[in-house]
Amino acid sequence: MAIYPFIRPMIFALDAERAHALTIAGLKAAPLGAPPPSPPALSVRVAGLDFPNPVGLAAGFDKNAEVADKILALGFGFAEVGTLTPLPQSGNPKPRMFRLVADQGVINRLGFNNAGQASAAERLAARDRTRGIVGINIGANKDSEDRIADYEAGVRTMAPLADYLTINISSPNTPGLRALQDEGALDALLERSMAARGADVTPVFLKVAPDLEPADIDAIARIAIDRAVDALIVGNTTISRPDLKSRHGAESGGLSGRPLAALARQRLADFRSATGGAMPIIAVGGIDSAKEAWARICAGASLVQLYTALAYQGPGLGRDIVRGLERLRKRAGFASIAEAIGSAGRTD
Incomplete structure (x- = not known):
């Protein structure tokens, strides 16, 4: 939106979490318009779903x-809501969200703050699902005695309302959650979660962290394939700290935005290699332009997601990236964006 650069200083004068709450309130109050048409050549089919374009808003x-x-x-082209936990929880103590303006990044330690799955289920059940693809991201409560049971409950409650369901074990802000990426725990989690769908055929995606060792990546890829996960979302925020200029750079929590881009690119390549291209990958982390989105697609991503860049570039960014992808597709000579997926690694 052309006006955003003029109002951004006022938004940035507010605490980051307060500004986000006001943004949600503003969107709720805004009239509901129809999604703008996407160029037909940008449509992508993933997990049996037809995405009008490959650019999504991350959870x-x-x-x-x-x-x-x-x-x-x-x-x-799609939106992912959540993370939603079985029971409401307030998250970690405030302040817990910090803009890194000089780095075009954010550090957060929110901790799955949400009103719970039952509250969201009422709204999701009432929406017109023909308006577009909405994925639901589920997690476990911080104080749960059986976190895998939390995911089972989330699958049973939310899968009937979702176009796809994301099992999120990638957040660094719930202590011990990333341990579910360990081989034995992950296999049990996916076995029980997939079984919890029953007769429901909602696609299941697995969201993993970028802070992984090579052996972890190979194990996750193998288990995800064995358990018939429909796609991988790679990845989430990082606990690593590249060179940061901002005064909040030493805050604890997950780092997102532009400083995450190099690591996110590497993890995309790692999972593309580990899966042998046998599973769709959704790339997330540091995507803030059509050029970056195009590079991830050519590197093997079927879809891309963004979030942090919206704070810096405004609500028109998604549409700008869609338009830019169409220009890049034409320039590269592909008949469709689907042809570009993984093209950077092909020799034919």
Whole structure:
């Protein structure tokens, strides 16, 4: 949106979490428009779903599934709501969200703050699902005695309302959650979660962290394939700290935005190699332009997601990236964006 550079200083004068809450409130109050048409050549089929374009809004923005259709109306090809836990939880103590303006990044330690799955389920059940693709991201409560049981409960509650369901074990802000990426725990988690669908055929995606060792990547890829996961989302925020200029760079939590881009690119390549291209990958982390989105697609991503860059570039970013991808597709001579997926690694 052309006006955003003029109002951004006022937004940035507010605490980051307060600004986000006001953004959600503004979207809720805005009239619901129709999603703008995407160029037909940008449509992508993943896990049996037809995405009008490959640019999605990542989980974390619309935690309580309040504005999914407003997000789609901004030009995104899909929206992912959550993370939603079985029971409401307030998250970690404030302050817990910090802009790194000089780095075009954010550090957060929110801790799955959300109003719970039952509250979101009412809104999701009432929406017109023909308006576009909405994925639901589920997690475990911080104080749960059986976190795998939390995921089972989330699958049973949310799968019937989702176009796809994301099992999120990638957040660094719930102590011990990333341990579910360990080989034995992950196999049990996926076995029980997939069984919890029953007769429901909602596609299941697995969201993993970028802070992984090579052996972890190979094991995750193998188990995800064995358990018939429909796609991998690679990845989430990082606990690593590259060179940061901002005064908040030493805050604890997960780092997102532009400083994450190099690591996210590497993890995309790692999982593309580990899966042998046998599973769709959704790339997330540091995507802030059509050029970056195109590079991830050519490196093997079927879809891309963004979030942090919206704070710096405004609500028109999704539509801008869609337009830029169409220009890049034409320039490269591909008949469709699907032809570009993984093209950087092909020798034919």
